[in-house]
Amino acid sequence: MINPKLISLLPELASFILVVNEGSFTAAAKKLDVTPSALSKLLTRLEKSLNAKLFERTTRKLVITETGQKVYDQAMLMVNAAQHAVELSNADHTQLSGSITVAAPEAFLNSVLQPLVIPFLSQYPDIQLKLRVADGEMDLLRDRIDIAFKLTDKPDENLVLKEIGTTNLVLCASPAYLENRGTPERPSDLTEHDCLYLAETERDHVWDFFKGDDFHSISVTGRYAVNHSQMRLTGVKNGLGIGIFHDFVITDAVASGLVIPVLSDWTIKSNYHGAIAMQYPQTQYMPARLRAFIDFAVRELSNKLTS
Structure with a gap:
């Protein structure tokens, strides 16, 4: 765990490194855009915090002490790690990897x-x-x-939203099933048919139909229920009954005549219809x-x- 008191030392250690590298308070202060006296006071605070003398100061030159050299070597590890973090971050935002x-x-x-x-x-x-x-x-x-x-x-209001389309729920059955059992003309007719539903929740066998102001909530039954769209579609293709699907699931099957939509003039609503939303955190x-x-x-x- 990081000691919070150490956090305040990090900028002082970085300034200390710059003074050593530049060889004087004046040169380092110019790069930091501060006065030499302000930089000197900062490093005096650092020495007090470390309880160690980092420089031998003379009127002619600045000499790093033995302890100062050890502190410099460790501080350089910190600066190099920070530089590496910057490089990684820059790469993350520029490189396609x-x-x-x-x-x-x-x-x-x-x-x-x-x-x-x-x-x-x-x-x-x-x-x-x-x-x-x-x-x-x-x-x-x-x-x-x-x-x-x-x-x-x-959609989640706390996330960025990109709507890339819409989806509707569609009922369909195989031509053989409809020829054998007949085509439902109204939602209530489904009670006389075998229906394939998701079986994820207790209400998945209840299908809600809308047409203008007309509303019907129908409880369907069937011999086969599965919460996997392709398995459910395989069942429908093989005559097990009328299934419920997102439109994008059955596009090819409808085009090839393997299944036929039914009750197309009714809208079916559930928790999984509406916008096709791509969402991600704001940053x-x-x-x-x-x-x-x-x-x-x-x-x-x-x-x-x-x-």
């Missing part, structure tokens, strides 16, 4: 971010990228997350690697999610 931890919900990570990994790492070969699935609440500082993607209409000193990822993600995802 180091580690980035990015967190996102499973569905978004798998369907949207995963395809960007290879292009990003190829463009920035000295950056290490760590992706983390985070479907619940995230505390960026506590969890040591640099950047978080959230699917929400209530004036953002490392270059984070800026590179943010700019890359905004450019690539804005095109992808709006195309």
Whole structure:
């Protein structure tokens, strides 16, 4: 543990080093933009704090004592460490290297971010990228997350926000299932169908539908529930029922005809819809690697999610 009394000695030790290096109070004072007498008083305080004589002062020259030399050698270690810290910090803000931890919900990570990994790492070969699935609440500082993607209409007000798109929830089923069981025409029809839901919370089997002022809250049932979007989509493709997904998860499956959206004229709301928000702590000193990822993600995802 650092003794608080030592903190006040640090600038005095740095001034002491400069006096030794310059060989006089006058030359050192000029570099520090102080008077020689002020610098002399500062070093007198240092000698008193250390209970040691650092200089032999004569009218002609300044001679460092044996104790002063030992203090100088140790103080130089401090200054060199400080210089190294400055160099590391400067490198952090200018060099495209180091580690980035990015967190996102499973569905978004798998369907949207995963395809960007290879292009990003190829463009920035000295950056290490760590992706983390985070479907619940995230505390960026506590969890040591640099950047978080959230699917929400209530982003964290304490973080920088970049909206890169929006997402809606969509119901879909395979053509074979709909041919066999029929296509629901209204939300209440879902009670007669097998439905695939997340099964993360007690309310995941309750789907809320809106159309203008019309509202329906429907409790669905089904033989298969899983909180993994691709596993749920596989189940839907294989006729296990009607599943609920973010639109970006089923884009390709819809385009290829493997699944068909149902009840498309209704809006489904949950805790995971709204803006696709990229958030990170506010700072004036953002490392270059984070800026590179943010700019890359905004450019690539804005095109992808709006195309």
